[in-house]
Amino acid sequence: MPIYSDKVMDHFTNPRNVGEISNPDGVGEEGNPVCGDMMTFYIKVKDNRLEDVKFKTFGCGAAIAVSSMVSEMAKGKTIDEARKITPELVAKELEGLPKNKFHCSNLGAQALNKAIDDYLAKHFKSV
Amino acid sequence: MPLEFKKRTIISEFESPFENFRTVKVTGEVRVCPLSGHPTRRLPGAASFLVEFIEGESMLMLMNQKGIAASSGSACTSRALKASHVLTAMGIPPEQAHGSLLFSFGIQNNEEDVDHVVESLPPIVETLRKMSPLYDKFMKGQRGG
Numbered sequence: 001m002p003i004y005s006d007k008v009m010d011h012f013t014n015p016r017n018v019g020e021i022s023n024p025d026g027v028g029e030e031g032n033p034v035c036g037d038m039m040t041f042y043i044k045v046k047d048n049r050l051e052d053v054k055f056k057t058f059g060c061g062a063a064i065a066v067s068s069m070v071s072e073m074a075k076g077k078t079i080d081e082a083r084k085i086t087p088e089l090v091a092k093e094l095e096g097l098p099k100n101k102f103h104c105s106n107l108g109a110q111a112l113n114k115a116i117d118d119y120l121a122k123h124f125k126s127v
Numbered sequence: 128m129p130l131e132f133k134k135r136t137i138i139s140e141f142e143s144p145f146e147n148f149r150t151v152k153v154t155g156e157v158r159v160c161p162l163s164g165h166p167t168r169r170l171p172g173a174a175s176f177l178v179e180f181i182e183g184e185s186m187l188m189l190m191n192q193k194g195i196a197a198s199s200g201s202a203c204t205s206r207a208l209k210a211s212h213v214l215t216a217m218g219i220p221p222e223q224a225h226g227s228l229l230f231s232f233g234i235q236n237n238e239e240d241v242d243h244v245v246e247s248l249p250p251i252v253e254t255l256r257k258m259s260p261l262y263d264k265f266m267k268g269q270r271g272g
Contacts (some may be wrong), residue, residue: 003200012185019258033222036182055258061188064185100139
């Protein structure tokens, strides 16, 4: 098993914001079970702000920790601020990820962005 | 639907000199957690399961916190990120192979160790399945939702 930082272990052992939002404003799915990692993010948006963020993840310890960290970083942020959550920032907040696990932080940021895309597509469609 | 894990010795099925060793017999829904090897014609003390909808490394990390050392994949690929080529060559889909879990009981192990594994595994599986989108989809499919 890879050696993870204390922060990764903390988020893996006690993941924040696990679950599903009923009637979410946006849903984003990234990854593929064939590759071993898959994340689904749910967002609730109020006044252009991510009022709630939840996730479900199939994957390794890093994938679960990344999902937890992304949800924590995104919660309460405006859409524009949440868009600025990059894989590098996620990895930095987690005090680093093993090189071969960095793709997990890509997945987390991408899944969140897809949820935002989904929200915007629905929002602008209905406006 | 939680898995039902029953602890029963299957040592009698092995013609093995290692009488003190047992493997874990896991019963439950076959689709959910089948044994990946032959039920009897395999190494005594070794058992490999396919725990569907969750991934091997996360199981290993949580078991490690309980003092249990197991492996995922096949013995020769346990460090690889890819699904075990041995399991996929057996016709097991990669997404299922990612949830493989391999126990090897050795001369240092005793009955209490096996009991500890059997007691520790179900809550770990349940915890990880609660956060698995694959299990979520499976359960919704079961309910017809």
